[in-house]
Amino acid sequence: MSYKVQLSEQDITFNVEKHETILEAALRQGHSLPYGCRNGLCGSCKAKIISGDISYPDGSPDGLGKDDSKQGFALLCKAQAKSDLIIKARTIDTAADIKLRQFPCRVSKCEKLSDDVIRLILELPKSERLQFLAGQYIDILMRDGKRRSFSLANPPEEDQRLELHIRYYDGGLFSEYAFKDLTEKTLLRIEGPLGQFTLHESDRPIIMIAGGTGFAPVKSLIEYSLKNNDQRPIEFYWGARTSADLYLDEMAKQWSDNHKHIEYNPVLSDSNKLNGWKGKTGFVHEAVLKDHADLSGYDIYACGPPPMIKAIVESFPAHGLNRDRLFSDSFEFAAN
Numbered sequence: 001m002s003y004k005v006q007l008s009e010q011d012i013t014f015n016v017e018k019h020e021t022i023l024e025a026a027l028r029q030g031h032s033l034p035y036g037c038r039n040g041l042c043g044s045c046k047a048k049i050i051s052g053d054i055s056y057p058d059g060s061p062d063g064l065g066k067d068d069s070k071q072g073f074a075l076l077c078k079a080q081a082k083s084d085l086i087i088k089a090r091t092i093d094t095a096a097d098i099k100l101r102q103f104p105c106r107v108s109k110c111e112k113l114s115d116d117v118i119r120l121i122l123e124l125p126k127s128e129r130l131q132f133l134a135g136q137y138i139d140i141l142m143r144d145g146k147r148r149s150f151s152l153a154n155p156p157e158e159d160q161r162l163e164l165h166i167r168y169y170d171g172g173l174f175s176e177y178a179f180k181d182l183t184e185k186t187l188l189r190i191e192g193p194l195g196q197f198t199l200h201e202s203d204r205p206i207i208m209i210a211g212g213t214g215f216a217p218v219k220s221l222i223e224y225s226l227k228n229n230d231q232r233p234i235e236f237y238w239g240a241r242t243s244a245d246l247y248l249d250e251m252a253k254q255w256s257d258n259h260k261h262i263e264y265n266p267v268l269s270d271s272n273k274l275n276g277w278k279g280k281t282g283f284v285h286e287a288v289l290k291d292h293a294d295l296s297g298y299d300i301y302a303c304g305p306p307p308m309i310k311a312i313v314e315s316f317p318a319h320g321l322n323r324d325r326l327f328s329d330s331f332e333f334a335a336n
């Protein structure tokens with residue numbers, strides 16, 4: 001049995017099942033409502049129940065003030081629906097709607113994906129969650145006060161377990177540490193979410209372009225769009241030097257094998273190390289232009305090193321791309 005929840009100030013309606021909280025139901029159906037701890041403590045998910053009945057199976061949450069219930073407020077991370085509901089709640093429409101926060105976290109997994117890329121899984125304390133939009137990044141705060149930015153590779157539903165792809169650079173402050181000294185159970189401090197590289201609503205097909213570990217936010221965006229059953233066609237181009245640098249090639253192939261609306265185009269740039277490669281070659285932005293003389297009907301999402309982004313910004317508008325439909329994230333490989 002499910003109930004219908006309507007947001008009074010937005011044109012949004014979703015269903016909530018008997019066993020789930022109102023917040024879980026909203027997020028599951030792609031409606032981003034604000035939250036923090038998801039444990040009934042912080043009050044970030046407070047909303048006003050205009051009509052209908054709710055209950056708290058675990059008892060009234062600690063984050064609900066004495067007068068809150070009397071005034072009709074509820075904590076959506078703990079409340080379940082007992083009838084159809086009309087709720088007055090804020091929605092998260094842009095990255096700016098989410099509060100920037102700092103968290104301690106523990107490295108729960110550190111695994112090599114290729115010779116020079118590792119995947120870190122960071123776990124937040126059980127009582128904490130990082131709300132973010134697909135495509136955003138976090139900063140790792142280092143002991144000397146410096147910080148290093150890394151895109152989140154997981155979709156926003158996984159808000160307690162965060163995935164980062166770290167590439168090794170000689171002299172790279174965090175990457176040297178991550179490859180040589182960092183072990184599972186290491187404690188880190190992070191701040192987030194940051195960045196504006198998020199999915200924008202439109203009815204145009206999408207071209208996504210990643211260079212190297214620019215794959216990480218693209219993974220988050222594609223997994224998010226799959227979870228939300230977004231059927232917009234996506235052509236994904238992943239540029240790398242050699243096939244060994246396509247460190248999650250199988251995953252990208254599966255997206256395209258399992259979903260008709262996703263196409264995967266790996267592109268290799270090191271002509272001396274093609275080793276029988278039969279796919280696309282050259283710079284990744286050139287491969288896109290070779291396939292699309294006219295980009296006027298597309299939204300473009302691009303994440304990678306500054307030269308790749310610069311080449312896209314400089315060359316794509318001449319092929320009809322409206323600059324407002326280019327969303328990009330350029331990451332620096334600074335050593336210090």
Ligand code: FES
Binds near residue numbers: 044
């Ligand atoms: S998210 Fe913290 S109280 Fe609901």
